[in-house]
Amino acid sequence: MSIRVGKTAKAPEFPVAAKCALQNEQLRKNVHHATDVIRNKRALRVAEMPDWEHLRQSAHEIKEQTLAHLDRYLIEFERNCTAAGGTVHWARDADEANAIAISLIQQYGGDEVIKVKTMTSDEVQMNPALHAAGITPHETDLADMIVQLGDDEPSHIVVPALHRNRFEIRDIFRKKMHRAELTEQPEELAAAARRYLRDRFLRVKIGVSGANFAIAETGSVCVVESEGNGRMCVTLPEVLITLVGIEKMIPSFQDLEVFLQLLPRSATGERMNPYNSLWTGVHAGDGPRAFHVILLDNGRTKLLQSKMERETLDCIRCGACLNACPVYRETGGHAYGSIYSGPIGAILSPQLNSMQHSRSLPYASSLCGACYEVCPVKINIPEILIHLRGRVVQDDQKTLSGNLSQMNLAMQGAAIAFGSRRRYEAAQRLGRMGQTLFQRGDQLRHLPGMAGGWTRFRDLRALPKQSFRDWWKANSRETGL
Numbered sequence: 001m002s003i004r005v006g007k008t009a010k011a012p013e014f015p016v017a018a019k020c021a022l023q024n025e026q027l028r029k030n031v032h033h034a035t036d037v038i039r040n041k042r043a044l045r046v047a048e049m050p051d052w053e054h055l056r057q058s059a060h061e062i063k064e065q066t067l068a069h070l071d072r073y074l075i076e077f078e079r080n081c082t083a084a085g086g087t088v089h090w091a092r093d094a095d096e097a098n099a100i101a102i103s104l105i106q107q108y109g110g111d112e113v114i115k116v117k118t119m120t121s122d123e124v125q126m127n128p129a130l131h132a133a134g135i136t137p138h139e140t141d142l143a144d145m146i147v148q149l150g151d152d153e154p155s156h157i158v159v160p161a162l163h164r165n166r167f168e169i170r171d172i173f174r175k176k177m178h179r180a181e182l183t184e185q186p187e188e189l190a191a192a193a194r195r196y197l198r199d200r201f202l203r204v205k206i207g208v209s210g211a212n213f214a215i216a217e218t219g220s221v222c223v224v225e226s227e228g229n230g231r232m233c234v235t236l237p238e239v240l241i242t243l244v245g246i247e248k249m250i251p252s253f254q255d256l257e258v259f260l261q262l263l264p265r266s267a268t269g270e271r272m273n274p275y276n277s278l279w280t281g282v283h284a285g286d287g288p289r290a291f292h293v294i295l296l297d298n299g300r301t302k303l304l305q306s307k308m309e310r311e312t313l314d315c316i317r318c319g320a321c322l323n324a325c326p327v328y329r330e331t332g333g334h335a336y337g338s339i340y341s342g343p344i345g346a347i348l349s350p351q352l353n354s355m356q357h358s359r360s361l362p363y364a365s366s367l368c369g370a371c372y373e374v375c376p377v378k379i380n381i382p383e384i385l386i387h388l389r390g391r392v393v394q395d396d397q398k399t400l401s402g403n404l405s406q407m408n409l410a411m412q413g414a415a416i417a418f419g420s421r422r423r424y425e426a427a428q429r430l431g432r433m434g435q436t437l438f439q440r441g442d443q444l445r446h447l448p449g450m451a452g453g454w455t456r457f458r459d460l461r462a463l464p465k466q467s468f469r470d471w472w473k474a475n476s477r478e479t480g481l
C-alpha cells in the first residue's frame with residue numbers, strides 16, 4: 001500500500017515550518033486580510049439563517065449515518081452510476097488512483113488534461129505522476145492555476161492561492177503567460193486568466209475533476225464552484241474522469257438540500273454557489289461521451305473503525321475552520337506540510353498517514369474551540385486533537401527513546417506526584433526549594449529544558465511560599481475552626 005497525503009512524508013515538523021512562515025510579513029498580511037474578509041462574509045450569511053443550528057445538526061447526522069453504513073452506499077453508488085453509463089474504479093491508495101487515471105488517459109489517446117476541484121488529486125500527487133507519464137495537466141480553477149503557474153503549493157483548502165496578493169499574481173502571470181504589459185488590476189488579471197484557460201478548455205479532450213458530493217441513490221456526482229471553470233471541465237471534454245474520496249458519499253439527492261445551504265455560506269460567505277454542476281453517467285449528444293469515477297480510499301477506511309476518528313471524515317472541505325483558527329491565521333497553510341491545512345488538516349493528515357507523518361500537527365492548536373463553533377457539520381475538532389495527542393504519546397511510549405523523552409519523563413513524574421496527597425505535597429516542597437535558582441521577584445525566569453519553552457516567551461509565577469492547604473491548617477489552628 002502506498003498511502004500518500006501530498007508531500008507530508010517529507011515535510012518539516014510544524015514548529016520548524018511555522019517559525020519560518022512567521023518571519024514572512026507579507027504572507028501573514030495576505031492571510032490575515034483574506035481570512036478576515038471571508039470570516040466576516042460568512043458571519044453575515046450565517047446570521048440570516050434562523051435554522052442554522054438545525055441544518056448543522058442535520059448535516060452531522062446525515063454524515064454519521066452514511067459513514068456507519070458506507071459499504072452499502074458505495075455499492076449503491078457503483079450500481080446506479082454504472083446503470084447510467086458510467087464506469088466505477090476502486091483505488092486503495094495513491095499509486096492505484098494515479099495508475100488508473102493514467103491508463104484511462106492513455107487509453108483515450110490523451111497527452112494533456114484539464115483539471116478542476118481536485119484536492120484529492122493533490123493528495124495522491126497526481127500532477128507529478130501525470131508529468132512522469134508524459135501527460136500535461138492544466139489546472140483551471142483560478143487559484144489552482146495561480147498555484148500551478150507559480151510552482152507553488154496550495155495554502156488553503158478553498159482558496160489555494162490565498163497567500164498571494166494581486167501584485168504577486170501579476171508577476172506570475174507576466175512571467176508564465178508572457179504578458180509583460182499586465183497590471184495588477186483584478187479585471188485585467190481575470191481577463192488574462194480567462195484567455196489563457198479558454199484555449200485549453202476548447203483544445204483538451206479529457207477532463208479530470210474532483211467532487212464535493214457523490215450521491216448513492218442516483219450515482220450522480222456534484223461539484224460546486226464560483227467561476228464556471230468546473231462547469232466547462234465537466235461538460236466540454238469528450239472524456240471525464242472524476243476522482244473522489246469515498247467519504248464524499250451522501251445517501252440521497254434530497255440530502256444535497258442541507259449541504260448546499262451550509263457549504264457556500266461557510267466556504268465563501270455566499271448564499272449559494274454560482275455554479276452547482278451535477279452529472280450522472282453519459283447521455284448521447286450531451287456532455288462527455290465516457291465517464292469514469294475513481295473511488296479513493298487512501299487510508300480512509302482505517303478511520304471508520306473508531307467513532308471518534310470517523311468524525312473526521314464528515315468534513316465537507318468548506319475551510320471555515322481555517323479562517324477561524326488563530327494558529328492558521330498566523331502561519332498560513334504551508335506550515336502544515338500538507339494540502340489539508342488548518343484545524344481539519346491537523347486531524348486529517350496524521351490519521352490518513354496512520355500517525356506516521358504529520359505527528360506534530362495535533363499540537364498545532366490552542367484548543368480554543370473556534371473551529372468547532374464554525375464547522376457546518378459539527379466536527380468536534382478539539383476533542384479529536386486531544387485524542388490524537390494521546391495516540392502520539394502512546395506510540396512514543398512503545399520505544400525506548402520515546403520513554404526517555406523529556407515530555408514523557410515529565411508526564412510520568414507528574415502522574416506519580418498527583419497519585420497521592422503525600423507525594424503531591426512533597427513535590428510542592430521540592431519545587432519551592434528548587435525554584436529559588438530561577439526566581440526573580442514573584443516570577444520564574446529561564447527555566448531549563450522543556451519548561452524553558454514557556455518562560456522564554458511567557459510569564460510564570462513562582463510557587464507561593466505557603467500553599468492554600470498550609471494556610472488553612474495554620475489559620476484553623478489559630479481560629480479554632
Ligand code: SF4
Binds near residue numbers: 322
Ligand atoms: S472541519 Fe468543518 S469547518 Fe473545517 S473544513 Fe471541514 S467542514 Fe469545514
